[in-house]
Amino acid sequence: DQQVKQNSPSLSVQEGRISILNCDYTNSMFDYFLWYKKYPAEGPTFLISISSIKDKNEDGRFTVFLNKSAKHLSLHIVPSQPGDSAVYFCAAWYTSGTYKYIFGTGTRLKVLA
Amino acid sequence: DAGITQSPRYKITETGRQVTLMCHQTWSHSYMFWYRQDLGHGLRLIYYSAAADITDKGEVPDGYVVSRSKTENFPLTLESATRSQTSVYFCASSAVAGANDTQYFGPGTRLTVL
Numbered sequence: 001d002q003q004v005k006q007n008s009p010s011l012s013v014q015e016g017r018i019s020i021l022n023c024d025y026t027n028s029m030f031d032y033f034l035w036y037k038k039y040p041a042e043g044p045t046f047l048i049s050i051s052s053i054k055d056k057n058e059d060g061r062f063t064v065f066l067n068k069s070a071k072h073l074s075l076h077i078v079p080s081q082p083g084d085s086a087v088y089f090c091a092a093w094y095t096s097g098t099y100k101y102i103f104g105t106g107t108r109l110k111v112l113a
Numbered sequence: 114d115a116g117i118t119q120s121p122r123y124k125i126t127e128t129g130r131q132v133t134l135m136c137h138q139t140w141s142h143s144y145m146f147w148y149r150q151d152l153g154h155g156l157r158l159i160y161y162s163a164a165a166d167i168t169d170k171g172e173v174p175d176g177y178v179v180s181r182s183k184t185e186n187f188p189l190t191l192e193s194a195t196r197s198q199t200s201v202y203f204c205a206s207s208a209v210a211g212a213n214d215t216q217y218f219g220p221g222t223r224l225t226v227l
Contacts, residue, residue, distance in 0.1 A: 006155075034215070041221070043220050044218045046217075104155050
């Protein structure tokens with residue numbers, strides 16, 4: 001039962017254009033969402049996060065949007081750069097007795113020069 | 114060097130052997146985690162620890178054992194390795210387990226069980 005889903009395993013975008021990575025979740029108890037970026041042979045690194053009480057958070061070229069009614073979040077990268085080519089994981093968090101930090105399956109982004 | 118390190122980076126072993134993956138962090142973070150990354154599954158939590166001598170199961174704990182006698186170390190042991198445990202293993206740490214819970218990951222250990 002995949003509680004956090006990234007339905008697009010890969011995405012290719014032209015340099016300078018917008019990249020949109022999507023993430024869907026099923027558990028309404030999640031109250032914090034994060035995006036991580038992972039390069040080959042390295043561990044994931046934190047990129048941006050959003051609380052469930054917000055619908056948008058922006059950090060430079062990266063913006064995360066949250067639609068709670070649709071249980072959907074997206075990461076926008078504008079403009080996309082070749083260095084953004086990586087695997088992106090969304091993650092969702094809540095605490096209920098046991099610690100819950102659930103990652104999606106990842107989307108491989110390739111930015112074409 | 115400061116940060117979070119894992120050793121070995123690569124390991125090949127045989128079915129039935131015991132294997133220990135090491136994780137060391139220099140931030141004195143309270144929380145430490147072990148994940149495995151498999152194609153189609155993303156990152157799945159194996160075990161986590163909230164502090165020294167406090168550990169708890171994650172999503173996929175079967176076949177693994179952890180200990181945490183010191184804050185900075187969190188070894189993961191496969192007591193009798195199986196082929197299904199072939200994976201990339203990531204250790205992570207975080208200062209807290211709250212709403213702003215950013216985890217810092219090590220570089221990973223690629224384990225192959227023959």
